[in-house]
Amino acid sequence: GQQLNQSPQSMFIQEGEDVSMNCTSSSIFNTWLWYKQDPGEGPVLLIALYKAGELTSNGRLTAQFGITRKDSFLNISASIPSDVGIYFCAGLMGQFYFGTGTSLTVIP
Amino acid sequence: EPEVTQTPSHQVTQMGQEVILRCVPISNHLYFYWYRQILGQKVEFLVSFYNNEISEKSEIFDDQFSVERPDGSNFTLKIRSTKLEDSAMYFCASSDGPGWEQYFGPGTRLTVT
Numbered sequence: 001g002q003q004l005n006q007s008p009q010s011m012f013i014q015e016g017e018d019v020s021m022n023c024t025s026s027s028i029f030n031t032w033l034w035y036k037q038d039p040g041e042g043p044v045l046l047i048a049l050y051k052a053g054e055l056t057s058n059g060r061l062t063a064q065f066g067i068t069r070k071d072s073f074l075n076i077s078a079s080i081p082s083d084v085g086i087y088f089c090a091g092l093m094g095q096f097y098f099g100t101g102t103s104l105t106v107i108p
Numbered sequence: 109e110p111e112v113t114q115t116p117s118h119q120v121t122q123m124g125q126e127v128i129l130r131c132v133p134i135s136n137h138l139y140f141y142w143y144r145q146i147l148g149q150k151v152e153f154l155v156s157f158y159n160n161e162i163s164e165k166s167e168i169f170d171d172q173f174s175v176e177r178p179d180g181s182n183f184t185l186k187i188r189s190t191k192l193e194d195s196a197m198y199f200c201a202s203s204d205g206p207g208w209e210q211y212f213g214p215g216t217r218l219t220v221t
Contacts, residue, residue, distance in 0.1 A: 042199050042214045
């Protein structure tokens with residue numbers, strides 16, 4: 001299957017700080033989705049991206065569909081404790097392939 | 109807000125037994141999916157289903173797996189003869205178009221002993 005590598009693997013940040021994470025692959029994808037998953041729960045959709053170069057916001061979250069279509073970025077501004085969780089990217093090539101995840105810890 | 113629901117939330121079964129995991133997708137969605145997540149790992153695609161047919165499946169979805177839409181609301185995943193390595197969270201998802209955003213259910217934790 002396709003490999004989607006997310007970095008960083010984990011982050012520990014102070015409340016109020018901004019967060020940046022990315023998802024890269026050697027393959028081209030047609031759609032990128034970003035999800036957040038809390039322990040023991042299902043992934044919750046945060047943002048969907050459909051065109052190369054697209055920049056989309058959802059509250060404090062902003063995501064971009066990379067120009068090369070091989071990557072995507074997620075930024076969270078002014079982090080709060082409830083941002084804690086694992087963030088997954090998913091790229092579409094026939095089926096959705098999920099990334100390896102970025103674990104975010106926010107220190108109050 | 110409409111949501112995907114799944115039952116049971118936790119299923120414990122013995123190796124070799126058959127299990128059926130149930131999902132009720134979002135009502136106006138036409139595309140349905142099953143995913144698996146082994147503890148601590150990434151989400152893995154199993155199968156997509158549209159118009160009463162499998163439209164895509166992964167190499168994980170072998171002959172021991174089957175899916176069905178038995179009525180207008182339910183979507184099921186059957187594992188015929190469970191193995192220890194089938195222990196995982198199983199997520200159902202639905203979307204209203206192929207390649208569109210998918211909404212996930214809360215998952216069923218399957219434990220095979």
